[in-house]
Amino acid sequence: MKAVMFERFGEAPEIRTVPDPTPSAEGVVIKVEATGFCRSDWHGWMGHDPDIRLPHVPGHELAGIVVAAGKQVTRWRPGQRVTVPFVAACGRCVECASGNHQVCEHQFQPGFTAWGSFAEYVAIDFADTNLVALPEDMDFATAASLGCRFVTSFRAIVDQGRVTPGEWVAVHGCGGVGLSAVMIASAMGANVIAIDLTEEKLNFAKQLGAVATINASTTPNVVKAVKQITNGGAHMSMDALGHPATCNNSISNLRRRGRHVQVGLMLGEHTSAAIPMAKVIAYELEIRGSHGMQAFRYRAMLDMIRAGRLQPERLIGKRIGLEDAPAALMAMSDFEGIGIGVVTRF
Missing domain, CATH: 3.40.50.720 (NAD(P)-binding Rossmann-like Domain)
Known part of the structure; x- marks a missing residue:
């Protein structure tokens, strides 16, 4: 698959061809249809996150289609339209048991602790805990824009x-x-x-x-x-x-x-x-x-979107191709412009 990759912090990322991911027993692989880029990605590229191991593929705001599921996944199957909170949870620790997946003791984050969504495919573990089904009438760019900032x-x-x-x-x-x-x-x-x-x-x-x-x-x-x-x-x-x-x-x-x-x-x-x-x-x-939001809390937000009380699509800024993502990431040194930029072409 094609992916944006950097081998040293602060140096220009490049488009590379890397192996396609495979799902873990409890995970899925998602074909990325849209992925947002935000200042958190910039912080990661600059080396401000100690969890990042080089070489690295950034990207944590994503939406797409499940293309493969592990044997222990019960709630999801190939073909479903999904998004993922940028803080993914284990579903088993004390915090997860209390419903606080956003501060999971064993949390992982695509684009930080693992390779992310500036790529054609991304693997997400513990899918039954972390995936969110998307309304059929919501476009992927809007869905991706929800994943971190919204x-x-x-x-x-x-x-x-x-x-x-x-x-x-x-x-x-x-x-x-x-x-x-x-x-x-x-x-x-x-x-x-x-x-x-x-x-x-x-x-x-x-x-x-x-x-x-x-x-x-x-x-x-x-x-x-x-x-x-x-x-x-x-x-x-x-x-x-x-x-x-x-x-x-x-x-x-x-x-x-x-x-x-x-x-x-x-x-x-x-x-x-x-x-x-x-x-x-x-x-x-x-x-x-405030650190992200649990997957199960998306329902309240999606209900407000369906009712027209929230219109996140108004926050979408520029839509770019994956080949433009390295330059867009580096340009965030000067802070982001108006709206949320989203990669929609792969």
């Missing part, structure tokens, strides 16, 4: 953030994660403030439901601006970028007993960000991380 935002807003109608929600960073969060929080009935450095992304956030925007490049004090708009601070706030400044602003712009959810990855030199802990204590603030 589902992560859904869980961050709905499950971790516990957003309710009428609340103020601040979203710091309007890349794929942030724009997804704007759409989802708006669909939940919240008043959303979108915060970013570019007017282009902020204008798009308005189209997705944001009731107010803040350009952090021209606003001297983002925290003060949020508090003025909300008359006291956000009920829930999310750092969708993953930077010490956005993390601090997200916590600091909360009202008393507010809820901060960290979604943006804090890697490299940003791993240990400063937190205004005195305010966390005095205001009884809540700080949570």
Whole structure:
């Protein structure tokens, strides 16, 4: 099969011909029909993930068709249209038994702990736990776009953030994660403030439901601006970028007993960000991380999509071929543009 591969971190990936994968006893092989690319892939290529072993094939947002299944797989057969959470679970550990597959003790991630979906085929283990059936009327590009940023935002807003109608929600960073969060929080009935450095992304956030925007490049004090708009601070706030400044602003712009959810990855030199802990204590603030979403929780999200309350297809940006993926991956050093880029031609 054709695949995007890199042999050294930070050096240009190349299109290579590599052996086709085979399914494990509990796994499947999926013919990739679409795969998104996001900044997590860029972090992996740069060497920020210790689990990656070289040479490596990246890619973790995928949708496609099952073409082979292991002997112990009971729920899936060749021909079915599927997608996969970017955090795949073992289905057997204590966390999985409690329903928290997203923090599985033995989790694996295509594109990080194993070869990923920037390829014609990808193998996924423990298929009965990790696969999600796709609606027949959902195109593969939209399905692939759900796999990381959209589902992560859904869980961050709905499950971790516990957003309710009428609340103020601040979203710091309007890349794929942030724009997804704007759409989802708006669909939940919240008043959303979108915060970013570019007017282009902020204008798009308005189209997705944001009731107010803040350009952090021209606003001297983002925290003060949020508090003025909300008359006291956000009920829930999310750092969708993953930077010490956005993390601090997200916590600091909360009202008393507010809820901060960290979604943006804090890697490299940003791993240990400063937190205004005195305010966390005095205001009884809540700080949570959010790391993907379990396969069984997709049903709630898909129901909202079918009902028209969520329209993830609006977040699709450019569609490219596999041969364009190496350049697109390297270009993410300058951050992503508007929307979610997806490989749709193999």
